[in-house]
Amino acid sequence: MGRLMKGLKEVAKEKKQVEQITDMEVDFAQWYTDVVTKAELIDYSGVKGLMILRPYGYAIWENIQKVLDGMFKEKGHENVAMPLLIPESLLQKEKDHVEGFAPEVAWVTYGGSEKLSERLCIRPTSETLFCEHWGHIVHSWRDLPKLYNQWCSVLRWEKTTRPFLRGREFHWQEGHTLHATAEEAINETMQQLEVYAEFCENWLAMPVIRGRKTKKEQFAGAEATYTVECMMHDKKALQSGTSHYFGDGFAKAFGITFTDKNNQLTYPHQTSWGLSTRIIGGLIMTHGDNNGLVLPPKIAPIQVIVLPIAMHKDGVTDKAWELINRLKAAGLRVRGDFSDNSPGWKFSEYEMKGVPLRIEIGPKDIENGQCVAVRRDNGEKTVIALEELEAKIPELLDAVQQGLFDKAKRNLEEHTYDAVTADDIKEIINTKGGFVRTKWCGDTECELKLKEYAGVSSRCMPLSQDGKEGVCPVCGRSCNTTIIWGVAY
RNA sequence: CGGGGUGUGGCGAAGUUUGGUAUCGCGCUUGGUUCGGGACCAAGAGGCCUCGGGUUCGAAUCCCGACACUCCGACCA
Numbered sequence: 001m002g003r004l005m006k007g008l009k010e011v012a013k014e015k016k017q018v019e020q021i022t023d024m025e026v027d028f029a030q031w032y033t034d035v036v037t038k039a040e041l042i043d044y045s046g047v048k049g050l051m052i053l054r055p056y057g058y059a060i061w062e063n064i065q066k067v068l069d070g071m072f073k074e075k076g077h078e079n080v081a082m083p084l085l086i087p088e089s090l091l092q093k094e095k096d097h098v099e100g101f102a103p104e105v106a107w108v109t110y111g112g113s114e115k116l117s118e119r120l121c122i123r124p125t126s127e128t129l130f131c132e133h134w135g136h137i138v139h140s141w142r143d144l145p146k147l148y149n150q151w152c153s154v155l156r157w158e159k160t161t162r163p164f165l166r167g168r169e170f171h172w173q174e175g176h177t178l179h180a181t182a183e184e185a186i187n188e189t190m191q192q193l194e195v196y197a198e199f200c201e202n203w204l205a206m207p208v209i210r211g212r213k214t215k216k217e218q219f220a221g222a223e224a225t226y227t228v229e230c231m232m233h234d235k236k237a238l239q240s241g242t243s244h245y246f247g248d249g250f251a252k253a254f255g256i257t258f259t260d261k262n263n264q265l266t267y268p269h270q271t272s273w274g275l276s277t278r279i280i281g282g283l284i285m286t287h288g289d290n291n292g293l294v295l296p297p298k299i300a301p302i303q304v305i306v307l308p309i310a311m312h313k314d315g316v317t318d319k320a321w322e323l324i325n326r327l328k329a330a331g332l333r334v335r336g337d338f339s340d341n342s343p344g345w346k347f348s349e350y351e352m353k354g355v356p357l358r359i360e361i362g363p364k365d366i367e368n369g370q371c372v373a374v375r376r377d378n379g380e381k382t383v384i385a386l387e388e389l390e391a392k393i394p395e396l397l398d399a400v401q402q403g404l405f406d407k408a409k410r411n412l413e414e415h416t417y418d419a420v421t422a423d424d425i426k427e428i429i430n431t432k433g434g435f436v437r438t439k440w441c442g443d444t445e446c447e448l449k450l451k452e453y454a455g456v457s458s459r460c461m462p463l464s465q466d467g468k469e470g471v472c473p474v475c476g477r478s479c480n481t482t483i484i485w486g487v488a489y
Numbered sequence: 490c491g492g493g494g495u496g497u498g499g500c501g502a503a504g505u506u507u508g509g510u511a512u513c514g515c516g517c518u519u520g521g522u523u524c525g526g527g528a529c530c531a532a533g534a535g536g537c538c539u540c541g542g543g544u545u546c547g548a549a550u551c552c553c554g555a556c557a558c559u560c561c562g563a564c565c566a
Contacts, residue, residue: 020501020527029560048557100566125566159490159564166565219566227566242566274566310524344526362525372525 021352023290028234035284036163039293039353049161049168053277056353059301060280061171065151067203067299068173068275071195077147077175082129085120090128094253097127100220104156106168122155127221127246127272130176131254134268138178141260144268145188146178164281165238165489172276178268180260182247185269189245192273193226196241204279205296205405206230206286207412208240209435209484211460216444219272223247229459229484231412232285235433237459237486240282243273281489286408287377293354294376296404297397304334304393305350309343309362320361323371323389330390332397351376356400357393377403416484422473425485426454433487435459439470440483446474456485 020038024031036042041057053061069079085108092098101124108120123129134146153171161167175192179185193210200206208228218225222244230240248267251257260266287294297303304327308320320336327334337346343360350358360372373382373393377400384392415434419425425436436456440446447458450473461483469480 027560033559044558046557104565156565160562162559213566217566222566225566239566244566308524312524340524342524342526342528344524344528346527347525348527360525364525 021290021292024233024288025290031288031290032281032285033163035288035292035352041280041293042163047168049158049166051163051167051169053171056301057280060283060295060299061277063299063301064203064279065173068195068199069149069151071199072149072173072175075147075191075195077149077177080148080150081152082123082126082133082150084123086123086126086128088119088121090132091121093128093131094221094250097221097250101125101156104158106155106157123152124154124156125272125274126150126152126154126174127176127250128254130178130272131250131256131270134178135254135256138256138258138268140258141180143258144178144180145184146176147188148177149173149175162281164277164284166278170276170278172274175271175273177271178251178256179270180258180266180268182269185247185271186245189224189226189243189271189273192271193228193241193243196243196273196275197228199275200228200230200240200279201405203296203298204283204286205298205401205408206240206282207405207409209412209460209462210464211462211484213242213460214444214447214458214483216447217458219244221246221249223249226463227460229486230282230286231408231415231435231486232282232489233288233411234285235411235415235435235487237435237488238278238282238285239459239488240279241273241275244271246270246272287404288354291348292352294404295354295356297356297401300354300356301333302335302350302353302355303332303397304357304359305346305355306334306336306359306361307343307346307350308336308338309360309365311338311340313363315366316361316363319366323359323361323386326389327393330394332393357396359393375400375403377407420471420473422450422453425450425456425473429454429456429485429487436485437482438473438485439479440481441472441475441477441479442481443472443475446472449474450485454485455487457488459484459486459488 021034022030039056040054043052043054045052105121105124108122109116130148138144138146151173153169155169158166158168177188179188197208197210200208208230210228213225213227219242224245226243227239228241230238232238248269250270251267256268257265258268284293287296306320306324308316311317317338324334324336354376356376358374365371369386370383371386373384373396375396382396417428417434417436419428419436419438425438428436451457461481465482467480469478471477472479
């Protein structure tokens, strides 16, 4: 029996190196769950939808935080920490907002053994808290703008949960800004959308479509919501970051006023923008393969893993350490694995974890003054002369980063289709999947009908519009707005 | 919220139909041999069978209930 199993394993190994992970072609959802757990990103906790972010998963988030935080501060934003709890009366001040969130908030009703006189909601988002605070501190045009951000977790009582993609608790950053004029607030909204787009494309190697959400899809209480949409490996859409323009709606609801330069009492204009750990789910589903996670070098907690081969042989361990130290000195995130697991085990382990580059160093290499580098994204092996280490490794990492972006970009472009009629849309979604680009009359009615008919939701109206005349696939009226439809996470 | 599946050492499972000493593989510990794609030998450790009630001389197994995970759908910024 044991021998038979082993025989089967040998066969399986030929085309697949890590057997613990379900092939994505077989069951994409199971593949995703396998990767998330086998790569040691998360563990489940005792409460549905609340995840334990393990060190390796959290390290990815820390790298994301570090880069984004720097980008925010570059644009003049400051970090703050708002309270965890929101009094019910405060949450209810903005009508659309409370209607949007009320169904999914969790409430604190007791303090110790005493029932609270007013129940407190655990923040699902912090607009109301920022508004109340600004009502206290903003009086003059000189107090503006306020450019705030906070890193925290929020709670939304979702019915269906999936690691990273939809949790009841999730970690994110929420930026909140307050401006003297609508123009300034709109600029801020667009600027932060661009920050997200650049971050996704340049750091996470995830190509995006920048666009505006329809009224149906926009944030509760917003005047306009902008999004960066990405396409996953299974051709479904993931909203990867959003930026909202609020106008002065919240300011009016919360009574925030300031005296402008003309001594007029005025309502300020507001924005908010957020990106969450959901993006890690996006990272997995954009770059991952049947051997596990694949991380873009720029965000990978470990960029290079050095594996000594035949460690017991003289000089191997020392040489491996030498490589590690040299690469560290060159500013790379590098680690070695000197455990007594077999080399094959280690290869699989770091492939599951998505480490972009592996270096093998064994007796034969030492003899020849070289090492072997293996790319995670395409398995390509390169022999590198040891004296060229500091020059070649960063080049390879750049190549992996670029390779991942190009591959994802190709996936996005090859699976975005143009269509005219609702039947076309349905046909494309059912047979090929992906994004379908059409014109749209702007009517929510048509959007709802299409959802009903073809099972798609509007992803966004891309910022880059061709302005050409066309017809709405539902009502047939002529119109010129381009919109993208898809199935979303 | 509807429908399906699952819950047994850390992980994956068998055992449940037909109640009777809790099994197997992986992992873990120790020692030794290995080392270029998940090595091998030997000796060990580890379990409130998800939880709560019931039936029974006796329950992982039968009955009732709860909870959790997971998939599909609905819902969802």
